[in-house]
Amino acid sequence: MDVHRDFCEIAISQDGQVRSAGRIVTGVPELQLFAQSLVSTDVVVLEATSGADRIVDELRRGPARVVVANTRRLPAVGRAKTDKLDALMLARLAAAGMLETVWTPDAQTRALRRVCARRDSLVKARTRAKNETQAVLGRNLCGRPPVTDLFGKGGRLWLAEQTLPIDEQMTVDGCLRQIDFLDCEVAAMDRALAAQALSSEQMRRLLTVPGVALNTAACFMAAVGDIRRFDSARKLVGYLGLDPRVRQSGSSDARHGRISKEGSALARAMLGEAAWSVAKTPGPLKAFFERVRARKGAQVAATATARKLACLFWCMLTREEDYAYARPSMTRHKIRQLELACGAPSQKGRKGVAGNRSVALREQERQLARQAETAYRRTVADWQATRPAEVGAGATPGRASSEPSKGKAARQTTAPTVCASPRRSPAPSHSLSPAPPKVETT
Numbered sequence: 001m002d003v004h005r006d007f008c009e010i011a012i013s014q015d016g017q018v019r020s021a022g023r024i025v026t027g028v029p030e031l032q033l034f035a036q037s038l039v040s041t042d043v044v045v046l047e048a049t050s051g052a053d054r055i056v057d058e059l060r061r062g063p064a065r066v067v068v069a070n071t072r073r074l075p076a077v078g079r080a081k082t083d084k085l086d087a088l089m090l091a092r093l094a095a096a097g098m099l100e101t102v103w104t105p106d107a108q109t110r111a112l113r114r115v116c117a118r119r120d121s122l123v124k125a126r127t128r129a130k131n132e133t134q135a136v137l138g139r140n141l142c143g144r145p146p147v148t149d150l151f152g153k154g155g156r157l158w159l160a161e162q163t164l165p166i167d168e169q170m171t172v173d174g175c176l177r178q179i180d181f182l183d184c185e186v187a188a189m190d191r192a193l194a195a196q197a198l199s200s201e202q203m204r205r206l207l208t209v210p211g212v213a214l215n216t217a218a219c220f221m222a223a224v225g226d227i228r229r230f231d232s233a234r235k236l237v238g239y240l241g242l243d244p245r246v247r248q249s250g251s252s253d254a255r256h257g258r259i260s261k262e263g264s265a266l267a268r269a270m271l272g273e274a275a276w277s278v279a280k281t282p283g284p285l286k287a288f289f290e291r292v293r294a295r296k297g298a299q300v301a302a303t304a305t306a307r308k309l310a311c312l313f314w315c316m317l318t319r320e321e322d323y324a325y326a327r328p329s330m331t332r333h334k335i336r337q338l339e340l341a342c343g344a345p346s347q348k349g350r351k352g353v354a355g356n357r358s359v360a361l362r363e364q365e366r367q368l369a370r371q372a373e374t375a376y377r378r379t380v381a382d383w384q385a386t387r388p389a390e391v392g393a394g395a396t397p398g399r400a401s402s403e404p405s406k407g408k409a410a411r412q413t414t415a416p417t418v419c420a421s422p423r424r425s426p427a428p429s430h431s432l433s434p435a436p437p438k439v440e441t442t
Contacts, residue, residue, distance in 0.1 A: 208331050
């Protein structure tokens with residue numbers, strides 16, 4: 001099926017023959033009638049496009065199997081681009097078993113994705129309005145405001161005292177009205193996310209990591225859905241686009257570039273923001289960030305920490321365990337904020353409700369986090385002191401590095417056998433096995 005807003009082009013592959021079967025209207029009654037006309041041995045293939053989720057839901061009411069093709073892995077049709085040719089190509093690829101499919105999220109995951117995407121668009125619109133207000137102040141040489149939050153109570157009093165031309169004043173007033181409206185819309189989205197987080201055990205488990213807020217947990221679960229789809233943390237990292245690109249051909253050195261940026265850009269951005277937050281919180285993640293920053297810089301360290309968070313989330317969700325170095329009072333405070341956002345009654349004055357008000361308790365948990373950070377630093381120092389010298393693409397087999405590998409193919413646990421060359425001295429051996437005999441060359 002080649003899906004469009006008004007119609008769907010149909011092509012059928014049967015007994016080695018591919019033929020066109022006309023069109024059906026893209027409507028719920030027509031799709032239901034089409035689904036009932038199929039049998040259990042039929043396979044319906046369509047591209048991942050707008051409206052494909054609802055079409056899949058309607059077609060799966062019938063006996064046939066429905067799969068969604070990955071549009072990024074489809075070959076080009078040719079010079080002629082028509083709906084009939086697209087449908088015929090999908091039918092041929094599906095019959096030949098050369099079609100790469102994608103996972104179709106369930107209704108709850110799709111709803112969470114829409115809420116996260118809506119909130120992201122609202123935040124971007126609010127940022128544009130704030131930047132426009134700052135641009136007006138810069139054009140009129142108003143100077144730096146004396147408050148931290150220009151759009152808070154004190155900042156708005158300062159804005160009201162500024163003398164601006166009529167057109168510029170209209171711009172500022174309009175931007176402030178937009179900001180007020182967008183604040184209410186963002187708060188509504190936050191309430192919806194808070195309600196889903198309170199009913200989701202997985203999202204509440206992710207909140208046990210210090211520095212991870214509601215938006216990060218929600219965007220991660222919206223992008224991933226069922227964590228059991230991923231056999232390893234490395235596959236999850238590749239799904240989120242946090243794995244480095246590798247270029248290698250023949251016996252040349254493997255070169256590792258920037259991250260692939262596949263998958264959800266919103267989830268990747270939220271993990272990046274969480275990486276900067278956990279880098280300021282005492283714990284092993286902060287020590288990991290500082291260790292990478294000392295070698296590669298802050299930006300690379302933030303990306304590496306985002307990847308580490310993705311691996312950590314996979315371990316927590318698959319093992320159904322909370323974060324080992326969680327701070328209980330901070331976690332209770334996060335949960336209490338979610339309850340208040342959903343309309344829970346305030347209980348001021350009652351001890352133990354917020355969980356983060358005791359200064360002594362917070363200091364004790366912070367001290368335990370510092371001890372965990374110190375233990376991580378000592379573990380890394382001991383490992384670096386006892387490990388062999390680096391040879392190849394990285395410190396451990398299979399790890400990507402920004403430096404080219406010396407005679408190793410990318411992501412291999414063992415190096416391929418390369419003939420000795422008289423122009424290049426062999427790398428020093430770090431194994432205990434005897435060295436191979438020398439070969440005379442002329």
